[in-house]
C-alpha cells in the first residue's frame with residue numbers, strides 16, 4: 001500500500017479511513033519531515049485509536065466527502081498522494097461518486113491514489129462498478145497481483161491522476 005508512492009517527492013498526502021492506524025504508522029516511517037499529512041476517519045472511536053497510535057498525526061473526524069474542507073483546515077490546496085482504506089465495495093454508487101468527485105478537487109494531476117480491495121469482494125457488483133469508475137477518474141490504473149498470504153486475500157489498485 002505504501003511502497004508504490006515516491007515519498008521523497010511528496011509535499012502533501014492524505015490517508016482515507018485509517019481504521020486502526022496500521023497504514024498510518026507505515027506512512028509516518030517514510031514521510032519526509034517537512035511534508036503535510038493528515039488522515040480522515042469517520043468513526044470517532046477509530047480516530048481516537050489512530051491518535052493514540054500516532055500522536056503526531058492530525059486525524060479529522062469526518063467523511064472523505066469533505067476532503068476539501070479538511071485540506072483548507074490543514075492549509076493545503078493540492079496533495080500528491082492519497083492512501084485509502086475505504087470499503088468501496090460496500091458503498092452505494094452515489095457515495096462512490098461523491099467521494100471520487102471530492103478527491104479530484106484535491107489530488108493534483110499526476111498525483112497517486114492507492115486503495116486495497118479484498119479478492120472475494122469481486123463477487124459484489126459494487127466492486128466492479130468502483131473498478132470501472134477508476135478508469136473514468138484516472139489516467140492510469142493498475143491492479144497488483146493478489147496477495148494470497150493476506151487474510152483475507154487482497155490486492156491493491158494503483159492509480160495515477
Ligand SMILES: C[S@@+](CC[C@H](N)C(=O)[O-])C[C@H]1O[C@@H](n2cnc3c(N)ncnc32)[C@H](O)[C@@H]1O
Pocket residue numbers: 016017018019020021022023040041042043046062063064065085086087
Ligand atoms: C477497512 S477499514 C480500514 C482498515 C485500516 N487500513 C486498518 O488497518 O485498520 C475502513 C475504514 O474506513 C472508515 N470509513 C468508511 N467510510 C468512510 C468515509 N466516508 N469517510 C472516512 N472514513 C470512512 C471506517 O470507519 C473504517 O475505519
